[in-house]
Amino acid sequence: MNDSEKSPRVVSLGDRCCGCGACAARCPKSSISMEPDDCGFLHPTVDASGCVGCGACDAVCPALNAPGEDGCEFALWAKAHDVGLLDRSSSGGVFGLLAGDALSRGGVVAGAAWTDGCRELRHVLVEDRPALGAVMRSKYVQSAVGRGVFEGVRTALREGRPALFAGTACQVAGMRSYLGKLADSDLFLGVDVICHGVPSPELWSRWVDYRGEAFGSDVCDVNMRSKTTGWLSYSAMYKHIAEKDNTGDTESQIFGKDWYMKAFLANASLRSSCLACPAKRSSGADITLGDFWGFQNTHPEVDNSKGVSAVLCNTEKGVRAFEAISGLTANGPATLDGVIAGNPSLVHSVTPYPKRDEFLNDVSAGLSIPDLMDKWDFRPTLWQRVRGKLGGIKRRLKRLVGRRA
Numbered sequence: 001m002n003d004s005e006k007s008p009r010v011v012s013l014g015d016r017c018c019g020c021g022a023c024a025a026r027c028p029k030s031s032i033s034m035e036p037d038d039c040g041f042l043h044p045t046v047d048a049s050g051c052v053g054c055g056a057c058d059a060v061c062p063a064l065n066a067p068g069e070d071g072c073e074f075a076l077w078a079k080a081h082d083v084g085l086l087d088r089s090s091s092g093g094v095f096g097l098l099a100g101d102a103l104s105r106g107g108v109v110a111g112a113a114w115t116d117g118c119r120e121l122r123h124v125l126v127e128d129r130p131a132l133g134a135v136m137r138s139k140y141v142q143s144a145v146g147r148g149v150f151e152g153v154r155t156a157l158r159e160g161r162p163a164l165f166a167g168t169a170c171q172v173a174g175m176r177s178y179l180g181k182l183a184d185s186d187l188f189l190g191v192d193v194i195c196h197g198v199p200s201p202e203l204w205s206r207w208v209d210y211r212g213e214a215f216g217s218d219v220c221d222v223n224m225r226s227k228t229t230g231w232l233s234y235s236a237m238y239k240h241i242a243e244k245d246n247t248g249d250t251e252s253q254i255f256g257k258d259w260y261m262k263a264f265l266a267n268a269s270l271r272s273s274c275l276a277c278p279a280k281r282s283s284g285a286d287i288t289l290g291d292f293w294g295f296q297n298t299h300p301e302v303d304n305s306k307g308v309s310a311v312l313c314n315t316e317k318g319v320r321a322f323e324a325i326s327g328l329t330a331n332g333p334a335t336l337d338g339v340i341a342g343n344p345s346l347v348h349s350v351t352p353y354p355k356r357d358e359f360l361n362d363v364s365a366g367l368s369i370p371d372l373m374d375k376w377d378f379r380p381t382l383w384q385r386v387r388g389k390l391g392g393i394k395r396r397l398k399r400l401v402g403r404r405a
């Protein structure tokens with residue numbers, strides 16, 4: 001690139017960049033690499049010597065080109081009949097059913113899977129059912145979507161095969177703009193999750209090492225949404241390779257007691273872009289999935305112990321995709337407002353932990369997990385406790401009024 005030409009805008013987005021990876025995948029000169037900052041969040045770096053100033057990276061960036069608002073053809077609650085699938089899923093197992101359908105039609109599925117002994121999370125392509133388990137369940141850390149995944153989805157579509165890409169709203173927005181017109185093909189299904197934010201990959205990898213050291217054996221699997229203590233009061237479950245006999249062993253902690261989960265739920269460890277999310281209800285996803293929090297109050301007659309999904313079919317394609325699997329679920333109608341009531345993060349970016357910057361500075365500075373735990377306990381603030389109590393009273397009153405009506 002000549003000195004007189006401007007550098008691509010993607011390199012100076014700073015906190016607005018959500019790390020979707022679309023710019024790097026789109027660059028025809030492979031001049032963009034995604035590099036981690038001190039918290040492990042990926043940002044694009046351009047090799048100016050290879051850049052020809054074509055602007056393709058800026059053109060696909062969802063943070064620079066706000067996509068239009070998502071529609072909502074219909075909203076519903078759903079849970080898979082298959083109890084085994086529910087156990088392997090975070091909510092009602094709808095993702096597993098949609099993915100199974102795509103695979104049964106010869107397609108590919110892209111989702112987030114643990115690598116490097118669970119220290120890292122990356123999107124991978126799955127082509128058969130036995131491999132599907134790796135991309136199921138919510139993993140609360142930012143996943144890296146590499147060029148190979150973008151290209152794999154595009155290749156499948158060009159070959160006339162179905163391709164389902166699942167991820168956060170910004171990742172779906174990035175994949176859609178990378179694919180261009182191909183994303184409108186009936187073969188592509190974009191599925192996003194209701195996402196309040198993604199935590200620091202650096203904090204996560206340090207946490208996994210700490211868990212391994214504390215247990216005396218490396219972590220080999222993590223389930224952040226174990227339902228052994230229920231769906232509403234889920235646990236974080238760590239499976240270790242026991243050092244001596246090499247048999248798996250597990251330890252689990254109810255989410256409110258797991259320090260990493262407390263940091264996540266306090267909005268202390270989230271990426272900066274999540275505080276002003278560029279993709280909320282504007283990812284272009286055909287289907288949005290979430291936990292149907294609050295469902296137990298409106299449908300006490302439905303067993304929710306293994307999870308219930310909120311399903312938003314945003315496009316006609318999304319409606320058809322859900323219809324193809326609806327026979328495998330118990331489901332019923334819902335409203336967008338009903339989903340938002342239990343999940344405000346569907347439409348609003350979160351309020352950060354008051355001392356988030358200070359906490360992330362400590363992470364960047366390399367403080368060990370024990371030192372971080374000593375300094376940061378993430379107890380709910382007085383206002384959060386009062387708000388929680390008021391919410392409980394409001395819910396009890398609603399139920400009482402409902403019973404009398």
Ligand SMILES: Cc1cc2nc3c(=O)[nH]c(=O)nc-3n(C[C@H](O)[C@H](O)[C@H](O)COP(=O)(O)OP(=O)(O)OC[C@H]3O[C@@H](n4cnc5c(N)ncnc54)[C@H](O)[C@@H]3O)c2cc1C
Pocket residue numbers: 088089090091092093094095096110111112113121135136137138139140141142143166167168171193194195196197198289290291292293309310343345
């Ligand atoms: C970081 C994150 C935050 C979330 N926040 C909320 C929330 O505030 N409210 C809410 O209702 N729901 C939230 N969810 C979604 C919810 O936890 C379930 O993932 C969703 O309901 C789908 O559940 P399921 O049972 O249908 O399928 P599951 O099998 O649980 O499907 C999970 C899907 O998400 C993908 N995925 C998992 N981890 C990541 C990741 N880190 N990045 C990108 N994709 C990933 C998987 O590949 C899979 O496609 C969040 C999910 C994630 C990943």
Ligand code: SF4
Pocket residue numbers: 008026027028029030031032046050051052053054055056057058
């Ligand atoms: S302007 Fe073109 S060549 Fe330069 S980094 Fe962006 S996509 Fe690559």
Ligand code: SF4
Pocket residue numbers: 010011013016017018019020021022023024043044060061062063064174
């Ligand atoms: S938001 Fe995505 S496309 Fe835009 S600069 Fe960041 S990684 Fe690149």
Ligand code: SF4
Pocket residue numbers: 018168169170171195196197198271273274275277278279280
């Ligand atoms: S909150 Fe928004 S920016 Fe953050 S990961 Fe989710 S979709 Fe991306």
